[in-house]
Amino acid sequence: MDTTLAQRIAAHPSYRELKARRSSFGWWLTAAMMVVYYGFILLVAFDKPLLASRLGEGVTTLGMPIGLGVILFTVVITALYVRRANSEFDRLSDEVSQAMAAPTQAKKGGAQ
Numbered sequence: 001m002d003t004t005l006a007q008r009i010a011a012h013p014s015y016r017e018l019k020a021r022r023s024s025f026g027w028w029l030t031a032a033m034m035v036v037y038y039g040f041i042l043l044v045a046f047d048k049p050l051l052a053s054r055l056g057e058g059v060t061t062l063g064m065p066i067g068l069g070v071i072l073f074t075v076v077i078t079a080l081y082v083r084r085a086n087s088e089f090d091r092l093s094d095e096v097s098q099a100m101a102a103p104t105q106a107k108k109g110g111a112q
Helices: 003-011 013-046 048-052 063-111
Strands: none
Touching: 003 013, 003 063, 013 048, 013 063, 048 063
16 A cells, blocks of 8 residues: 555544544443453352352253353444444545545546
8 A cells, every 4th residue: 555545544534533433432342341241250250159049940040141141242232333333434434435536536537
């Protein structure tokens, strides 16, 4: 890739906005996942009797639905990221792509 193109992309306001929003959203999702996952691990480490307590008369313990909740939470935050990436992040990315393609098309048009 041309160095000047990379510099133009990095300087474009939509790229900067994309980078900031995507990074911020990613960090929030990471923090949420860490709280949920490490919260579960801390429960396993420090409160085994709570997780081992049975739900009803069967063999299912409280740890099983909580563990399933951790997995489902992962699926939900992944879906949130994909939804936002397919709408907001793709729009910003398209703005940058179109802005970078415009000068290239102008050069090609002027050379003919």
